[in-house]
Amino acid sequence: MTTPHEELLPATRRALLHRIAVAQAQGRAPSMVAAVVRDGRTAWHGARTSVEGHAPDENVQYRIGSITKTFTAVLVLRLRDEGVLDLGDPLEKHLPGTGVGEATIAELLAHTGGLAAETPGPWWERSPGSLRPELADVLGEQPRLFPPGRRFHYSNPGYALLGALIEKVRGASWEEVLRREVLEPLGLRRTSVRPQTPYAGGWAVHPWADAMLPEPAEDLGRMAPAGQLWSTTEDLARFAAFLVKGDDRVLSAESLREMRTPAASHEAADVASGYAYCLGMEIRRRNGRSLVGHTGSLPGFLACLMISVEDDVAAVVLANCTSGPLLFAVASDLVRIVADAEPRIPAPWKPMTDVDASLLELTGQWYWGTYGFALRLTADGLASLEPLSGNGRRSRFRPNGDGTWTGLEGYYAGEVLTAVRRPDGSVSHLDLGSFVFTRQPYDEAAPVPGGVDSEGWRGIG
Known part of the structure; x- marks a missing residue:
């Protein structure tokens, strides 16, 4: 009998190694390390390198x-919670x-704050943060390109602002707050x-020759909350598990579900x-799967963390080159490879207590x-609430403790579901954000908006 924590099968492990071996060779990366997380635990680690006799392990930064x-966003959500x-x-x-400051x-x-993608002046990723000691140096004279909220435009300075916000509210540096509130509780040593x-x-690989050039590793100063961190596949694997299941010492599973929900107009x-x-x-979607996480790059390095929440499988890939392998594809x-070869075994069904x-x-x-729906209670x-047929509106609802329920996703996210009862205590109908759900189509015994024709249902005559 297969258990959730069993090691991956040999064929699966070989397929994983083959995939990163091809990526490292074809992408001409000096080294590449990867990890796969299944059921919240690291299930595999692999590495390829151009240095004979030595390969980086899961503890190499x-x-x-x-x-x-993503780490900075977790800190902001903590402040909200x-x-x-x-x-x-x-x-x-x-x-x-x-x-x-009008951007939310x-x-x-x-x-979607309308800010520029990069800082003014020298390329911030390849120059010391001391060149931009203040937020005004990060933003420049024309920091805004679009009205706030109108369009998605990736902005690195926007996350520098979020880091400064964290510092202002907490009264400590972004680095100190991150270590105290996220890294230490999660064991990301x-x-x-x-x-x-x-x-x-970090290395740059010549585009037309198999030659390398070392890249500078600058301290990014004010821009640190946008891209400063160093980490390992082992730590990021642990972080990936947290991003799915949550940890009440850091951030709840519900808030992390909110973090994984699209929030920008594209x-x-x-x-x-x-x-x-x-x-x-x-x-991102690829091969029919929805993957959530983040990519990263700085001169000399590429990084990717992606999670399939549905499969409960995550992957982390790191390389020390400026360009080359497409780490999201890897x-x-x-x-x-893991989800298809060894699909997730669901937990046994259990009845309500x-x-x-x-x-x-x-x-x-x-x-x-006239649309039919089914309401179910789960353990x-x-x-x-889901349609009896087709792909109509559906959602799960959590109880509020007062007889009402709040939608968790889709069209009904945040909407309140209420069972409206008659004076004798019997259920008249369900009210969901002003929608009236009745036991029969256009039930004349319920307050259907617009009323129900007194002659009832009929044929063509």
């Missing part, structure tokens, strides 16, 4: 670039004087702002390619007009 943004701020607050409310915190997280031995050197080309941005995370293939008769009578068939304490 690489620079992870913009995966740093504590009630210190609201994602709809304008930045000015908490960090005055930036000149772009959510817009900065989702890259090999994730740091500056490299710690052993770590890989152009047609992005939608067509299956790309969307969330709150500090990306969603990571998504690692997920596909307690059955509430007043809730049980709500289950079964309901109609919104996890949630309710689900």
Whole structure:
């Protein structure tokens, strides 16, 4: 009998090694390390290198670039969950004087704040942060390209602002807050702002010759919250597991689900390619799978962390070259190899521990007009409403403790479901955001908006 924590099969492990071997060779990467996470645990680690007799292991640090943004977003969501701020607050409310304070915190997280993609002046990734000591140096004289909230435009300075926001609210440096509130609780001991031995050197590989050039590793200063971190495949594997299951010491599973939900309006080309941005995370589609995570790059390094929540499989891939291997393709293939060869075995079905008769009578068939729906209660304490046929609106609902339910996803996310009862206690209908669901199509005994024709249903005569 297969258990969730069994090691991967030999054929699966060989397929994973083959995939990164091809990527390292064809992409001409000095080295590449990868890890696969299944059921919240590291299931495989592999490495390829151009140095004979030595291969980096899961504890060698690489620079992870913009995966740093996901860490910064976790800190911002923590502040929201504590009630210190609201994602709809304008930045000015908490960090005055930036000149772009009308953008909301959510817009900065989702890259819809209208800010420029890069800083003014020298290429910030290849120059010391001391050249940009203040936020004004990061933003420049024309920091805004578009009105806030109008369009997705990836902005590195936007995450520098979020880092400054964290510092202002917490009264400590972004680095200190990150270490205290995320890295230490999650046990990410090999994730740091500056490299710690052993770590890989960053290289540029000549596009037309098999020759290399070392890249500088600058301290990014104010831009650190956008891309400073160094980490390992082992730490990022642990972080990937957290991004799915949560950890109440850091951030709840519900808030992480919110982080994984698209939050930005994208152009047609992005939608067509299956790309969307969330709150500090990306969603991409490949080979029929939806993958959430983040990519990263800085001169000398490429990084990718991708998760298939449905398969409960994640992949981390790191390389020490400026360009070459397409790490998103590699990571998504690692997920596909495991998920297809060894599909997730669902947990055994278990019945509810307690059955509430007043809730049980709500289950079964309901109609919104002439559309048929089924309401079900599940052992996890949630309710689900889904169409009897087709791909109509569906959602799960969590109980609010007062007889109402709140939608968790899709069209009904955030909407309140209420069972409306008659004076004698019997259920008249369900109210869901003003939609009336009845036991029969256009039930004349329920308050159907617009009323029901008194002559009832009829044929053509």
